[in-house]
Amino acid sequence: MAGMDSGFAVYAPHPVERHAPVAVVVAEATGDDVPVLAVLQARARGGSAGEWADRIHRARRGERSLVVAAKVSGEAVGYANVAFLPEHPVDRAPAGYYLTGVTVDPAWRRRGIARLLTRRRMDWVWERDSAIRCFVSVRNPASLDLHRELGFGHERTGASFQGIEFAGGEGRLLRADPPRS
Ligand SMILES: CC(C)(COP(=O)(O)OP(=O)(O)OC[C@H]1O[C@@H](n2cnc3c(N)ncnc32)[C@H](O)[C@@H]1OP(=O)(O)O)[C@@H](O)C(=O)NCCC(=O)NCCS
Known part of the structure; x- marks a missing residue:
């Protein structure tokens, strides 16, 4: 799989301007959503829309996986995925559910x-399992803040997790546990 290093949002922890809230609907992605989501992913992360469409279709068919889309006025503007992955034979990232691929159209960031796409996937995992993991490049502080704010803590640092390499840097394996009731 390709390295993970480009297309990150410009880090702005305290933006001087804020957008007014919009009505966003987050739901499991349908087959009809896939072409738009594939274009979104190709623009944000590189690669062809065709390759992304194949990948997203496969993820939708996966037994222990969920693909979610965020829509504004019926238009898909955000994508995210969660899937169960076995322990990785090389980098030893543990077996479990992993959040991957969260991307929001730059015009709607x-x-x-x-946050909504991530909460939705966290709830889905906690209906099935306890720990949720994700891995984030150290060069992507916007994503590190997003996940930290939602309760993810640092598990370990590495050059690759689940076979995904962090080109030119390191990544962090993050884990969130269910809230205590
Ligand atoms: C990272 C990304 C998914 C965030 O999407 P978003 O819808 O803009 O994020 P949200 O509005 O839900 O932000 C929630 C919190 O995350 C953090 N955050 C998000 N974008 C940020 C930025 N550019 N700078 C600093 N913090 C940021 C903030 O803590 C934010 O809370 P706040 O707005 O109250 O300060 C988006 O920038 C993106 O698609 N980036 C490219 C793909 C990518 O890097 N994905 C993550 C891979 S692990």
Whole structure:
């Protein structure tokens, strides 16, 4: 799989301007959503829309996986995935559910859409398992803040997790446990 290093949002922990809230609907992605989500992923992360469409279709069919889309006025503007992955034979990232691929259209960022996509996937995992993991490049502080704020803590640092390499740097394996009732 390709390295993970480009297309990150410019880090702005205290933006001087804030967008007004928008009505966002987050739901499991349908087959009809896939072409738009594939274009979104190709633009944000590189690769062809065709390759992304194949990948997203496969993820939708996976037994222990969920693909979610965020829509504004019926238009898909955000994508995210969660899937169960076995322990990785090389980098030893543990078996369990992993959040991957969260992407929001640049025109719709900083309105809480990634937060909604992530909460939705966390709830889905906690109906099935306890720990949820994700891995984030150390060069992506926007994503590190997003996940930290949602309760993810640092588990370990490495050059690769689940076979994904962090080109030119390191990544962090993060884990969130269910809230205590
Ligand atoms: C990272 C990304 C998914 C965030 O999407 P978003 O919808 O703009 O994020 P949200 O509005 O839900 O932000 C929630 C919190 O995350 C953090 N955050 C998000 N974007 C940020 C930025 N550019 N700078 C600093 N903090 C940021 C903030 O803590 C934010 O809370 P706040 O707005 O109250 O300060 C988006 O920038 C993106 O698609 N980036 C490219 C793909 C990517 O890097 N994905 C993550 C891979 S692990």
